[in-house]
Amino acid sequence: DQQVKQNSPSxxxxxxxxxxxxxDYTNSMFDYFLWYKKYPAEGPTFLISISSxxxxxxxxxxxxxxxxxxxxxxxxxxxxxxxxxxxxxxxxSDLNTGNQFYFGTGTSLTVIP
Amino acid sequence: DTAVSQTPKYxxxxxxxxxxxxxxxxxxHDTMYWYKxxxxxxxxxxxxxxxxxxxxxxxVPNRFSPKxxxxxxxxxxxxxxxxxxxxxxxxxxSQGTGGSPLHFGNxxxxxxx
Numbered sequence: 216d217q218q219v220k221q222n223s224p225s226x227x228x229x230x231x232x233x234x235x236x237x238x239d240y241t242n243s244m245f246d247y248f249l250w251y252k253k254y255p256a257e258g259p260t261f262l263i264s265i266s267s268x269x270x271x272x273x274x275x276x277x278x279x280x281x282x283x284x285x286x287x288x289x290x291x292x293x294x295x296x297x298x299x300x301x302x303x304x305x306x307x308s309d310l311n312t313g314n315q316f317y318f319g320t321g322t323s324l325t326v327i328p
Numbered sequence: 329d330t331a332v333s334q335t336p337k338y339x340x341x342x343x344x345x346x347x348x349x350x351x352x353x354x355x356x357h358d359t360m361y362w363y364k365x366x367x368x369x370x371x372x373x374x375x376x377x378x379x380x381x382x383x384x385x386x387x388v389p390n391r392f393s394p395k396x397x398x399x400x401x402x403x404x405x406x407x408x409x410x411x412x413x414x415x416x417x418x419x420x421x422s423q424g425t426g427g428s429p430l431h432f433g434n435x436x437x438x439x440x441x
Contacts, residue, residue, distance in 0.1 A: 217370070249429050258332070258418055258432030259371075266427070304371065310426040313383060314359060318371035 218242045219307050221319035229327050234292040236322045238305035241286065245307040249316070250279060250290045253302045262303075263290070295326045331355050334419045334433035341409055342441055349404045349436045351419030359383075360402035361420040361430065362394060371418070377402050409440045 220239045228234045236250075246267035251259035265272040265279045265288070272279050278291045292299055302323045306316040334351040341347050353360060361376040375394040376383055382394065391407045406413060416437050420430040 247427055251432075256434065258420075258434045259430075261429040261431065264429055302369075306371075306430075308426075314376070314422050314424070314426050314428065314430070315373060316430060317373075318363075320369050 217320075218245075218317045219305060219319040221303075221305060221322050223322050224320070225323040225325070227325045227327060228295045230297055231294045234290075234295045234299065234324055234326070236290040236292075236303050236305075236324065238288045238290075238319055239286060240288075240307050240317075242307070242309065242317075243286065244309040244311070245317075247308045247310050248279070248281060248288050249306045250277075251304040251306065251318075252299075253304060253321070259304055292324075295324075297326045297328050300324055300326045332419055332421055332431050332433040334417075334436055336436060337434065338437050338439075340439045340441065343409055343411060345409050346405070346407045347409060347438070348406070349417055349419075349438075351402050351404070351433060353400055353419075353421040353431070355421055355423075355431060357421035357423045357431070358399055359422050359424065360396065360399070361422070362402065362404050363418040363420060363432075364388075365416040365418060365435070367415070374417075375402075375404075406438075409438075411440050414438055414440045 249264040250262040253259040302321040306318045308316045332353045359378045362374040377396045395403045416435045419433040
């Protein structure tokens, strides 16, 4: 049972435009969410997180939005750069059960120069 | 100075063999994990160790056994390898047991022939 889903396996965006990556979850107990970026042959690298007490968190060009009622989060990258081309994973956890994270299957982002 | 390092990067072996993957972190984290990424790119937790105690043990075959000689190391031993064990295995670490992101190694691609 996949509790975290990323329904878009791939996304292409022009350089300078906004990239929006989406993630849905089914477990209403999840209260901590993260986004990871992964290049080929490397491990996932932490990008940005958000807890359920907030609906937005921003770090430079990266902003994560959380809609708890819809059980949906999104990652916005503005402006997109060619170096952003990678696979992006979202992950979720229930802090009451420790640091056990459930991952989506990833979205491959290609930023076209 | 790699934060989370795992060896080997590639491992090709035959069915029935026993193999080990090593992981070390120099971040001073007190929790370490093993994740498996299957052919569908699904990242799923296998084990985690906190202060040398197993705190998460998902339903993985008992042919897989984590060994933690100290809090900076979490090795993965696999007995009687099967074709279905072919995957990329990621080691990760985090500080604490809730609300902190995972730091991943670069993965070990295991191929069982």
